[in-house]
Amino acid sequence: MADIQLKSLTKRWGAFVGLKPMDLHIGDGEFLVLLGPSGCGKTTTMRMIAGLEDASGGDILIGGKRVNDLEPKDRDIAMVFQSYGLYPTMTVYENIRFPLKVRGIPEAEHHDRVMRAARTVELTEFLDRKPAALSGGQRQRVALARAIVRKPKVFLMDEPLSNLDAKLRVSTRAQIKNLHHELRTTTIYVTHDQIEAMTLADRVVVMSRGEVQQVGTPLEIYDRPANTFVAGFIGSPAMNLMQGTLKGGVFEAEHVRIPGLAGPDGPVTLGFRAEDASIAATGEIAAPIYAMELLGDA
């Protein structure tokens, strides 16, 4: 087990910035989700942690040790991707066993460890099959078993559910959650799906255009979005946003006046979640309002 520290981690390709300096501490045993729209830099961040991509700047520490110059195989991490990456000519058993062979784990241990991993993800009845004879969900479970069999310090998962149909996504998601509950391995999980993020994460990192927008628990980012990007991205339906000005703790927009808010005077965006909010004749927003935040612009 290990914590992970990212210190001013950056990625550039020529003039294009794929990741602006990112600082983050991921606790030992934490399940951290990187969430954001396509192209926001999630996979790039993950690939740098994995060692598949060089960082342009900054440091990556796993268990307190700087790993920037280590090969992926020497970082003690296991990866699970959207494309399962199984060996088609090997049986499920041999696929799960493969990492033990590669790493020179004593043969006497292999069988027990393969069987334990297979049991954890409920694959014991498929061990003699080749991947082609499995469903997508079963294949992804083989990939999970292969990741857990050698007990790495860290799991990196990049959209592991996106090839599965809706029903399988839900059940495999539950399995990943159980797996984490059982093993408590530090995990970084990439997705653009906010439901996945909200149900799996201890903390979520919301990203946009190569930049971290907010880091928080699912509830924090839902209730207290840091800016209008997060407010518009999280929740279905998204938070209602209203432009106006704040003066002496009173929010004012056309036909609307809401007293009792804290914040510096000036133009602001007011965000609120409401099932059926309506603006009363007095200009006040009628309840139910779940949360009300003054937001700086993203």
Ligand SMILES: Nc1ncnc2c1ncn2[C@@H]1O[C@H](COP(=O)(O)OP(=O)(O)OP(=O)(O)O)[C@@H](O)[C@H]1O
């Ligand atoms: N090798 C590369 N050279 C130049 N630009 C790249 C390279 N790899 C990625 N990018 C760019 O960096 C940005 C971030 O890409 P990244 O794959 O990290 O996004 P993402 O958030 O994982 O998106 P998606 O959800 O679509 O996978 C994108 O604009 C992408 O085009």
